[in-house]
Amino acid sequence: MTLLTVLGMLVFLCTSVWLAVALDTACRGWISGQGADRADGPLRTAALWLTQQRLTTEAPDRMNALLSIAGYMALALTGLALVPLGPDTALIALPTSVVLWGACEALVVVVVFLHGWSPNAPLAMIGAYRYVAIGLPIMLLSMFVLIAAALPAQSLDLRDIVTSQADVWNLIRQPLGLPLFLLLGLSLTLRGPFDYADSADLAGGTSVEASGPDRLGWQIARLAMLTEFSAMAATVFLGGYLGPVLPGPLWIALKTLLVMTLVIGLSHLAARMPVSRMMSLIWMILLPLSFADLIWAGLVAL
Amino acid sequence: MGMTWITRLAAGARVPVFIAMGDGAPAAALTLSRHPGLSVVDTPRAASILLVAGQMPDALIPYLHRLHDQLPHPRATLLWQSPPIPSLPDAIAVDADDDIGRAVADVFAAVLEGKRASAPDILPDAPPSEWRGVGPHGQGGKGMMGGTPYGRPMAMTDDDIRDRLALDSYTAAFGPFLPFFPPGLVLTLTLQGDVIQKVVVTHPPFDHDGSPLATLLNLLGLPALATRSLGDRADDPVLRRLIQLSGARFAIPSGLGRLPDGSDVRTRFDRMTGAAPDAASQDAGDTTLEHLLVGLEWHAAMLVLCSLDPATLRDICKNSDTGDQDETQGESESEMHAGHMS
Numbered sequence: 001m002t003l004l005t006v007l008g009m010l011v012f013l014c015t016s017v018w019l020a021v022a023l024d025t026a027c028r029g030w031i032s033g034q035g036a037d038r039a040d041g042p043l044r045t046a047a048l049w050l051t052q053q054r055l056t057t058e059a060p061d062r063m064n065a066l067l068s069i070a071g072y073m074a075l076a077l078t079g080l081a082l083v084p085l086g087p088d089t090a091l092i093a094l095p096t097s098v099v100l101w102g103a104c105e106a107l108v109v110v111v112v113f114l115h116g117w118s119p120n121a122p123l124a125m126i127g128a129y130r131y132v133a134i135g136l137p138i139m140l141l142s143m144f145v146l147i148a149a150a151l152p153a154q155s156l157d158l159r160d161i162v163t164s165q166a167d168v169w170n171l172i173r174q175p176l177g178l179p180l181f182l183l184l185g186l187s188l189t190l191r192g193p194f195d196y197a198d199s200a201d202l203a204g205g206t207s208v209e210a211s212g213p214d215r216l217g218w219q220i221a222r223l224a225m226l227t228e229f230s231a232m233a234a235t236v237f238l239g240g241y242l243g244p245v246l247p248g249p250l251w252i253a254l255k256t257l258l259v260m261t262l263v264i265g266l267s268h269l270a271a272r273m274p275v276s277r278m279m280s281l282i283w284m285i286l287l288p289l290s291f292a293d294l295i296w297a298g299l300v301a302l
Numbered sequence: 303m304g305m306t307w308i309t310r311l312a313a314g315a316r317v318p319v320f321i322a323m324g325d326g327a328p329a330a331a332l333t334l335s336r337h338p339g340l341s342v343v344d345t346p347r348a349a350s351i352l353l354v355a356g357q358m359p360d361a362l363i364p365y366l367h368r369l370h371d372q373l374p375h376p377r378a379t380l381l382w383q384s385p386p387i388p389s390l391p392d393a394i395a396v397d398a399d400d401d402i403g404r405a406v407a408d409v410f411a412a413v414l415e416g417k418r419a420s421a422p423d424i425l426p427d428a429p430p431s432e433w434r435g436v437g438p439h440g441q442g443g444k445g446m447m448g449g450t451p452y453g454r455p456m457a458m459t460d461d462d463i464r465d466r467l468a469l470d471s472y473t474a475a476f477g478p479f480l481p482f483f484p485p486g487l488v489l490t491l492t493l494q495g496d497v498i499q500k501v502v503v504t505h506p507p508f509d510h511d512g513s514p515l516a517t518l519l520n521l522l523g524l525p526a527l528a529t530r531s532l533g534d535r536a537d538d539p540v541l542r543r544l545i546q547l548s549g550a551r552f553a554i555p556s557g558l559g560r561l562p563d564g565s566d567v568r569t570r571f572d573r574m575t576g577a578a579p580d581a582a583s584q585d586a587g588d589t590t591l592e593h594l595l596v597g598l599e600w601h602a603a604m605l606v607l608c609s610l611d612p613a614t615l616r617d618i619c620k621n622s623d624t625g626d627q628d629e630t631q632g633e634s635e636s637e638m639h640a641g642h643m644s
Contacts (some may be wrong), residue, residue, distance in 0.1 A: 030542065031526035032335060033533055037316075044315035045341075048350070051312045053374035053412070056349055058429065120472055126600055192523055193553075200520045201604045203344040203480055211347040211374040241478045269544065272523030273553035273600040274494075 005091060009080060012253055016227040017040070017220060020260055027268045052212035060209075061118040068115035070216040075104045075111065076224035083231045084159045085241055086248045097158040098150055101232060102143060108188050108225070109135035112197050115218065116206035127205025130275050131197035135187065137282045138194070142184040144290040145177050148297035150234045164239035171237045173300060176293040178237040180286065185229040185263045189222055192267030196275060230259035309414055316341040321350035322369060323478075323485035325508045327356030328383050328398065332513045333532045337403045344481045346372040350413065351406050352379040356485075358387060361505055362478055365488070367424045369479050376413045376420035380406060392421050461599055462494050469494045475504055482517050482608055484615055485510045489591070492624065496600035501591045502625040507615055515574040517608045521601070537576065545575050559594055559606030560580050564586035567609040584610065586617040594618070615618040 021042040029036045038044075047246025056062070081091035082101055094100055109132055150156055152173065153164035161170075171178050186194035198205040207218055234240060234255035241248030273281070319343050321331055326485075331353075335342040343349050346369055353616075358366055367389060368381065379393040382402060387393065396405045412418035457470035477488040486508035492500035519528035527548065530541050532543065551568060557565040563585040572578035595603045610618065 028526040028529075032336075032529035033538075034338065034529065040314070041316060044311055045318075047308050047311035048315040048318070051309055052350070052376075055372065055374045122472065122493070126493075129495060195523060199523060199601075200344060200525065201482065201601045203482070206347070209347055215348060237388075268524070268526050269548055270523075271548045271550040271553040274555065274605070275438045275599055276602075277553070277555050 002091070005085065005089065008249065009091065013077075013080065013227055014223060016253075016256065016260065017223040018231075019224055019257065020264065023261060023264045024044045024268075027264055030272045048217055049212055049216040052215075055209075055211040057121050057209050058118050059120050061120065064114045065118035065210075065214065068111045068118060069214065069221055071111040071114070072108065072218070072221035073224055075107055076221060076228040079228040080224075080231060081105045082158060083228075083235050083240070083252065084162050086139060086253060087159065087163065089160060089248075093159070094157065095157045098146055098156040098161070101158075102146065105142065105184070106139055109139065112190065112206060113255065116197060119206075119209035121209050123202040123204075123208045124206050127197045127199070127202050127208075131190075131206070133275060134194065134196045134278060134282070137185055137279070137287065141180060141282065141287055141290045144177045144287075144294045145180050146236065147183075148174055148290075148294045149177055151294075151297045151301045154299065154301075157206075158235055158240075161236055162242060166237040166242060169237060174237075174293055174297050176289055176296070178233065180290050181233055181237065182263060182266065185226070185233060185259075186267060187227040188229050189263070191226075191263065193270040193272045194278075195267075195272060196278075198251055199272065212286055226260060226263065227256065230263065231256040233259045313414045317351055317406050318343045318349045319351045319353050319406060320346045320369075320373065320479075321481075322352060322354045322358070322366060323508075323510070324354060324356030324358040324362075324384055325486065325510070326383070327485065327508075327510065329511075330402065331355040331382070332516070334402070335529050336532055339403050340405055342481075346370075346479075347374060349373050350377055350410055352377065353382055353406065354379065354384050354387070354390075354393070355382045356508075356643060357384055359486075362486070362488075363387065363389065365478055370421070370535060371423045371425050378413045378418065378421055380409060389424055390421075392419075393560060396493055396641055414543075418613075448477060460494065460499070462497070463499055464497055471499055473500075478521045481520055482604060484508075484512055484607070484612065487615075487619070493600075498595050498598055498600070498603050501595050501622065503591060503619045503622045504625060506619045507612065509616070512612055514608060514611065515571075518571060518574065518605065519545070519550070521604055521608060522548075522553055524548055524550065533556075541612060542577075546577075551577075555602065558598075558602055561585060561589060561614070567605050570609040570611075584614040586614045586621065588621055589618050590622040592622060 022039070025037045025041065079101055082097045084090040090097070092100070112131045113128045116124045116131065149170050150161055153160040155161065183194060186192055190198045198207050202208060207215065210218055231252065234252060238255045241252045243251035316339060319334070320343055321334065323331065333498055334340060346352065350373070352370055354366070370390070379390055380396050381387065381393045382396045383398050386395065394405070395407055396402060409418065413420055417462060457472040459468045460471035461468055469490055471494045472490045473490065475488055475490045477483040478486050484507040486505060488505035490502040490504045491498055514532045516528040519531060527541065527544055530538070551571065554568045554571060556566060556568055560566045561584055565581065565584060573580050594606050598606065616627060
């Protein structure tokens with residue numbers, strides 16, 4: 001049974017990585033006014049990256065470069081394994097699964113930093129430091145939002161958080177929760193307004209020196225993280241596997257894709273501001289909002 | 303050697319092209335990101351084709367060499383409306399009238415299929431200056447702090463102009479091929495973290511119109527809108543609405559990069575998007591890049607640099623420190639910083 005679940009999740013992960021690329025290209029095509037790309041385009045680009053030479057800088061930290069890609073991927077897989085697929089089904093069934101997820105999320109800051117550190121190059125290094133600067137307050141924000149979501153369930157178990165939404169989803173009970181949580185998603189996946197690591201003003205930031213298979217590995221890990229984040233947001237705010245008629249795993253898959261579409265849309269349509277401006281926005285507006293979310297959740301729970 | 307299935311698959315990919323803008327680059331080079339078969343990439347490490355557009359002046363040829371060697375194999379170079387470059391004997395010349403997309407796709411296919419040899423390195427795969435065994439510990443310099451390990455000056459603590467927190471200051475040449483840099487511009491920047499401490503104009507920008515709106519939108523994390531802004535429609539209501547919706551205006555801090563004529567990055571952005579009436583021209587006065595950039599973080603500094611119209615930027619560069627009086631900023635030093643795209 002567990003083996004079957006693992007296989008099912010892996011198939012879902014691959015499909016959703018593919019869908020994420022397709023949605024990304026469709027979004028880009030629509031906004032740029034150029035229309036859709038070929039459906040097999042992403043696969044062909046992946047093949048090209050695989051055939052390209054792996055070039056390095058003069059004195060790279062090879063081990064940490066590999067560790068950052070593998071680590072990013074491992075964090076995405078761990079997070080995905082925490083997602084409940086039914087009342088008792090979760091690959092990693094823990095009474096404190098929210099805490100483990102929080103740890104994974106915090107470690108993303110470390111692997112992204114390592115990715116920028118390892119090429120031994122200025123633009124990559126700037127991306128790495130900037131990511132840490134923004135990563136810390138955004139993690140803080142997400143912790144408040146997650147604790148608020150755990151309050152009605154009175155448990156740190158994701159399975160309980162889902163069952164607590166049987167009557168009304170957290171999306172409605174805590175209207176500030178999901179919008180704030182989506183910002184974390186943009187940051188965890190290095191996207192759009194929160195892409196301070198791999199951004200265009202650094203010609204690709206932590207990825208600027210990555211070529212061939214390294215580039216492919218990093219991009220796949222980013223998309224896996226996007227899937228994982230979307231599944232988590234669906235679990236915490238959209239009632240996870242709960243839903244009529246269709247089986248639970250299908251519901252969570254559909255809701256995951258819905259959140260993923262939202263994140264991708266946001267990443268193409270929202271502008272990124274300079275770091276110091278974003279820092280003020282987070283500390284002075286977004287963090288107080290997440291406090292408000294927590295207080296609101298507490299009052300409702302009373 | 304026959305093509306493997308994976309090479310065959312790869313041959314159908316959008317061709318990743320890195321554009322090195324030279325002097326008098328064809329105007330079509332700016333809108334190449336709209337070409338359906340090409341993907342204009344931000345870094346040579348992601349490219350298969352190096353496209354040299356326009357003439358590369360002698361002063362920038364060493365930079366071109368370093369850029370060339372940063373493309374992963376298999377790779378090839380095309381010279382688009384560019385005179386032959388002796389150090390690139392294998393490069394393929396493309397004329398003004400040729401279909402550039404077709405030419406790039408053909409060369410890409412030939413290189414992938416192995417019909418055409420991948421271009422060899424121009425520079426030796428060796429440290430840019432000999433450092434092994436130099437110094438008391440063989441670390442390439444004097445002492446354990448400072449000195450020149452790997453043949454380049456080590457970052458050393460220095461006073462920070464912003465918060466007085468003495469961090470390691472780091473000097474390197476940036477440009478001329480950073481994708482968002484005005485074509486031709488090379489700046490030698492001293493950074494602490496990502497805060498600019500010192501600016502020297504090592505090579506001035508070319509007399510080239512560029513596509514400032516697309517560059518700014520890209521810097522603001524809106525690449526799809528940037529591509530849209532390069533379209534044929536002079537007044538695109540959807541573009542305007544999407545830019546408004548994106549909060550791009552709010553993302554730019556007010557007062558950033560103010561010129562003597564009172565305009566800042568935000569007002570210059572408004573003029574580009576058509577949200578504000580076009581001014582006759584920007585007035586640089588005696589503004590220098592030092593005035594504009596020193597003390598700014600990287601992202602903000604790049605927004606300032608790319609918000610200036612080309613003529614104003616050239617005036618500002620003329621006012622600025624060009625490193626002539628400073629003996630440490632010679633060709634030999636920029637040669638030593640074989641860092642990213644520099």
